[in-house]
Amino acid sequence: MLDFVGLEEGLSSEERMVMETAREFVEKEVKPDIGTHYIEGTFPTELIEQLGELGFFAPNLDGYGLPGINETAYGLLMQELEAGDSGLRSMASVQGALVMYPIHAYGSEEQKEKWLPDMGRGEAIGCFGLTEPNHGSNPTAMETYAEKDGDEYILNGAKTWITNSPIADVAIVWARDRSDPEKPVRGFLVETDRDGVTTNKIDEKLSLRASITGEIGLSDVRIPEDNVLPGVRGMKGPLSCLTQARYGIAWGAIGAARDCFETARQYALDRDQFGGPIARFQLQQQKLAEMATQITTAQLLAFRLAELKECGDMRPQHVSMAKRNNVRMARDQSRIAREMLGGNGITADYSPMRHMANMETVYTYEGTHDIHTLILGHDLTGIPAYE
Ligand code: FAD
16 A cells, blocks of 8 residues: 555554554455445445444544544544545544534533443444535524523524435534524534434435435424533534544545555556556656655645644644645546546446545535635635635
């Protein structure tokens, strides 16, 4: 596997073990069938419990049966999962960084005890409802709201593009609390079997096909007051979750790009044209050289990001730069790899076109490329340019 500047040589035994376990799992359990799942538009749900058994859901958190691995090991895990498919990494990111993280960071003791052990084992599935039909890049304008009624809240609104909502047991719904004079955004734990909840599946996606995506409809849904995350008010709640998930994406995109690179390199060595392997042509070598260089620079950024996160110095803007750069890199390089495979490159027998299509989603969700550009522009000039 591409590790041109020997970054893996410096891994601790724990980091190496996590990486190798995930790599082997993806090779054996994911790669053989993922092309079929992609074509059929299904997620390999039979792998969810295995992911749980291997400790792949929120392993960087402590307590409640979670192993508390360091941020480099967590990043490497995301990289290996996305080398399989972005749908697989999305499953782990949503469950771990977008659902378990806020329960862990902002939940009551009862909420933590109720959800974290089961979610860690993959026995309960969560989803994260922030995006709405009319509010994607600007979730602050959300319309979904909650109103207090005795010791209950009543929720109304609609969320869309929600990874895993059709198979989730619980959704973290971000909504404005209209009973509070400041109308803050709060996080509400909404069990999906409550009256008034619908979770329709979104079909016919042309990207991230091996992932289940849906809506969340909320029509006079009553939940007990105890289901509100007590530890956070305002947009800090959802945004802090996004920082965690974007960190995993910055790593994951490298895995997808690396899988494209390895596939293209092998193909170039195996495929003969004009009397020998296409890898002997300078045009093909230039593509491999560029791919390897771009992947390596993305790896360096990810490893540094892990150091910053580990010592508590990582800022959301650091994550924006890494997500923005590494996903664009994977998007560009997967396309080059696809090209190197000629006609075979447009089939699901090889991974590059699947990764390439997936990258359109990864480029768009968790803050579009444009939005991360604006976040960086704001940070670099002090002038916000969002509106
Ligand atoms: P818009 O915000 O309408 O943007 C459209 C275009 O305008 C984009 O190119 C954008 O960059 C550009 N744009 C917007 N504002 C500006 C600006 N100020 N300056 C310049 N350009 C701008 N959401 C969840 O809450 N939970 C999930 O689990 C989840 N999973 C997803 C899974 C998939 C497969 C997909 C596709 C999306 C998912 N999302 C999820 C939603 C995702 O986060 C949003 O699609 C994303 O935030 C963009 O919002 P939008 O689609 O409404 O696009």
